[in-house]
Amino acid sequence: MISIKNLHASVNGKKILNGINLEIKAGEIHAIMGPNGSGKSTLSSVLAGHPDYEVTEGEIIFNGKNLLELEAENRAREGLFLAFQYPVEIPGVSNINFLKTAINEIREYNGLEQMAAKDFLAMVKEKQKLVELDGKLTNRSVNEGFSGGEKKRNEIFQLAMLEPKLAILDETDSGLDIDALKIVANGVNMLKNKNNAFIVITHYQRLLDYIIPDFVHVLYNGKIVKSGTKEMALELEAKGYDEVKKEFDFKK
């Protein structure tokens, strides 16, 4: 699905990613954990194609394509999706209109016809149910005045609508109450199949009880310093990052 090799990136002249290597295959779920400021959201932004982030070294191959050569919109059209840690409010643009535009531009890029209005509405209904998103929210402006939890749920709703190949969930669990967490996790589990993959960024082992990862990675100082299975997340929860940090700082 995606292969990240020796990725170095900086923003505003500040170096943040220091050689990330990551292989993800279709059907897999990878969790990324790591202390605040370690570069998790930066990695998401770089993957999504944020223009402010400069890749100084390394390569990313996404389904056979050089991802770094693609503009953000074309990455999305190729099947990459980022659920933002801080979703953006867009006053005046209705959720529905926004999604319709998105879906049709993605379809056009992939040589498909525009989606019929009635199919689109049916899909909205179905996916709304999947993430138990209040119908009223879909008629409002994108994220405008949404509560923190509603914004996160809206991200998963968009994920469900756009059906990407690779979805990155950047702390989608933070700010969610326990019921919402279950709903979001349930949504992800229903969307998961052997042809897609997920990167789940989180601080809490709790989420991984619901979304079971195949691999867990620890990001520290812009590098993946430790990789393992879901048991590692439990260990980290118990011990914190001290050991990881010490080990890494010692090596350095």
Next chain:
Amino acid sequence: MKLEKSQTAQHIIEKISATASKVGFISDTVLSNALLQIENVGIPNNKHEDYKYCNIDSILKKEFKNIEQNFINVTAINEYKIKDTITLVVVNGNYSEALSDKIILKGLQVHSFANIDSSANKLISTIADVQKDVFIAMNTAFCSNGFYLKIQKGEKLKMPIHIIYISGSETEALVNSRNFIELEEQSEATIIEEQILIGQGKVFTNFLSEKFISKNAKLNSTLFQNEGHLGYSVNTNQIKQEQDSQYHNHTITLSGQLVRNNHNVLLAGQNSEANLNGLFYSKENQIIDNHTLMDHQAPHCESNELYKGIIKDKSTGVFNGKIFVRKDAQKTNAYQSSKNILLSDDASIYAKPQLEIYANDVKCSHGTSTGKIDEKALFYLNTRGIGKESAKKLLLRSFAQEIINKIEPESLKEKITLFFEKNL
């Protein structure tokens, strides 16, 4: 300095007085006052505080050196019509009975200035004061055969009125277009005014509309301006409201090489309400300059102004909103807001509120904001597969929607939306 200014005015007077229609609906006193005013003040340049950002003197000197009044004779206007409205047509400043709809709508009266009775005649020039602005004076001295429109007492017009002001010339030309719209007590109307330019020549239009909204009357109006790069205009909308009256206006400017709007509302009777909504979109090296004046003279009135500008390329946008609250205008509520998006580093916006409050029990607020297109929102849309251009359009459309959504009737809203989209 003064001599130089008068020369531009003199040049214009010589050129247009020959073709200006000699209709006798303006009294000799008013006329001589107007001429004197032109003589004394001249055409304003950028040293004139009110015309700081649109130096009309220099524009006239540069762009209208060879005025020849070679007007185009308009014979068909079908393509401009809006369904389910009464169409009235003004060609190069002259009311055209031939092109206007014959439909007789209960409560509606329209006459060219040449055909008005003495009671209507007395009203003309009572709202627009020749001393206030030289373009009012110029229009008063040289206006063409415009029209007087009346909605009779207690009548609520069943259909909107669509007034098409169409001008065109193959050479440089000047038009002085004028009208008087009267809503008698308890009447209601929706009026659409649309300014269109055809032909290959530059046209400078000095437009003046006096609107009198009597007690308990309600006017919903839209001014739609889209004259393109050959259109230069100063448009004065002079409104007077009596007590318990309502005025809702939408001024939509989608193009024009120079568009100066002087929108002056006098709230003369208590409990009246005025709402001005503006949307302008300037590009290339156009100048779109909106000046509003909300003059609260009576107590218990409310005014709201919301102007939104999109300024592209090297163009200039201006919003200058004056609010006067006179000493008798207690319990006034006056709100004003101007929001602008600059689409390039070379675009300029000058937004300035001016409040003068002489009463002590009032609520007034004003605010202006100017920004670039929201990069965060743009990126968010891009990550959903929406391309750069359509993402930008989506954001601009949503910015404009707040104004466009208020427009009535629906058919006009659709027309303006279409033109707006084409412009994006």
